Amino acid sequence: MLPPVRHLLFATSFSLAVLAGTVQAAEAPGITDKEIVIGQTAAQTGPAADLGHDVRLGIEAYFKEVNAKGGVHGRQLRLVSLDDGYDPERAANNAKQLIEKDKVFAMLGNVGTATGLAVLPVMNEAKVPLVGPYSGAESLRGPDSGLIFHVRASYSDEAQAIIKSIANPAGRRLAVLYQNDAFGKSGLADVERELKRLNVALVAKAPVERNSTDVAAAVDAINKANADGVIMMSAYKSSAAFVRELRRRDPQSFTQFWAVSFVGGKALASELGADGRGVAVSQVVPFPWGDVLPVVREHAKALPADAVSFATLEGYIDAKVLVEGLKRAGKNPTRDGLVQALASAGKLDVGGFAVQFSPTDHKGSRYVDLTMIGKGGFIH
Template sequence: MLVSRLMRTALICALSLRALAAFAETGVTDNTIVLGMSTPLSGVNGAYGVEMKEAIAGYIRQINAEGGIHNRKIELVALDDGYETERAVANTKALIDNHKAFALLGYYGTSPTTAALPVISAAKVPLIGTISGADNLRTPVNRYLFHVRASYGDETEAITDQLVSLGLKNIAVFYQNDGFGKSGLDGVTAALKKHGLAPSALGTVERNSTDVSAAVQAIAKVRPQAVVMVSLYKPTAAFVRQMKNVGSHPQYATLSPVGADLLVAELGNDARGIGISQVVPYPWNDTVPLVKEYKRMLSQQSKTPTLSYYGVEGFITAKTMVEALRRAGRDLTREKLVAALEGMQGYDVGGYKLGYSTTSHNGSKFVDLTVIGSAGKVLH
């Protein structure tokens, strides 16, 4: 009789443990939630990922110090992909399979994210925030990818309309020869077409390269009034310098991924007058609650805080993830996280609004036009 009872008790315990295991979600324990991130942390474009990671990690530290999410602390695993497509895919597999990430955030770049997306979709792991405004990542809607920034179409339309309003018609395009650059080129071309115009010349640079000589030769010969640059800060700086060396001085405009602070550091005084579209609020505007909170967090965690647009975007990404985790509840699953995000149709991050639904994961259409002034100050 005693043996029978013991066997029955053991069986009930085994079944209970099996049931608990069946309902346990990968990357979630009683005390922790694991989040993964793949971004460039080294190499030519490493500064971008470092700025974003520092803001995300800083906000996570703050949330953990306050008790976490439903009494769970967040663990961030950030892997360096060097802005290389193959490494981003390998990192994504490692984050999901080896590090058991519950969800992902803060990816960087159109081509790396596009290549990693099939892995993400197959595993049904939500990804919040990627530094890309490319249409191929937005249409059709991917159930597991949520954007926190405006599209490249939104940015290039604002830039192009501004240039045309100034009476400029001879507008060339310098772009990175990958998904990011081509998406930006498509946006400029579409925006110019609305005004009965087309790019007067095209020039390209390869990803992770600063060899812009062929692009300078192709664009300088048409004597452009303006050049829209869809490139990152090092090739952008190289292009502006070499155009100056051949005696060409058009109006320059570029998109948010360039990183205003990094471009100024690279170009010095030659950066003055370059227009930059921005997709998050001005990091030096204390009247925006989001920015005020971002600056307060940095000052509490560092004696020498550095403000940047990438930092603000990382902060927005982290806040969006944390809010969605809260709304998803204590019994956390990936599908509940997706449902919570799709229910955030009017989420105010603090003067910056995001909106998701089952038919749109675009998040925002916010675009602000800025220009680099004297002493490298970004004016808006």
């Protein structure tokens, strides 16, 4: 006896729907029945190695927690992290490998501005979203960055906070040490823009090459200008070399130093040692050695005490934001589904630290805090 036509049609439609869902899941790159593969390109060697290393540690620590609880919709999270040595060409090649060979679903916690700009066209062509790049540059927040979701404040936000902290900037002789690349030039422009509002001009602008600690010319230029305050828009190795050399030349100098978060506060303090006392650093995540916020306490428990840093906390928060997006993207996520889930998320509180996204604004945070290197570490 033949089944009723309506039953046959229902059974066929149901089978096709199940099959379509299975095909959709199978076709989404980086998604299998058992795992979700996420990619990262960041320096693990070279002058910016501590930053890439620490961001990766924070991501892996949170992924481990999530996986221990069953993963996301039953899938385990796996991070594929490639070393780019803070070199743009290597970063672009890494992105191609992650997308074409490793078949990552999304990218997370990439480190650097010039490296980020090199990766941007690669990820845009493949329509791969990126969460939490370790850069505050406006060049990664433009009209072609719709697949990027920022979890940190911009360098402009940090420049504002630093300049607001300076008593009577009009009465100071301020200079900028800047890395001669997209990051440093962006930061220099941010500082100049903020000072212009106060009708204050820099007395010197001194470049240092990326991945270099040759700061002799920069020290000469800033000494010649008789600067009494220097805002540093450079990585920790070059910033440390600059502070150390300037203080070596004039041990009695009263020059003040400020650095933005990209310097990697813990790495800078370690690099400078006793020469670091009094150097101020703006931060874009909460104080990682505090115990007030839930996310800070969770992060501290997830890592060995000596591994905790501002960068590990940032990586941990980046991972929490991505995981929340993955949960909202559903049991059979697609890249576009992840983008839509995050873009429509509104305010996301990940444990006392909140980011907020909308379809037209992916700049999730403007949080900036100021810290200072003291005798025994950072003073909050």
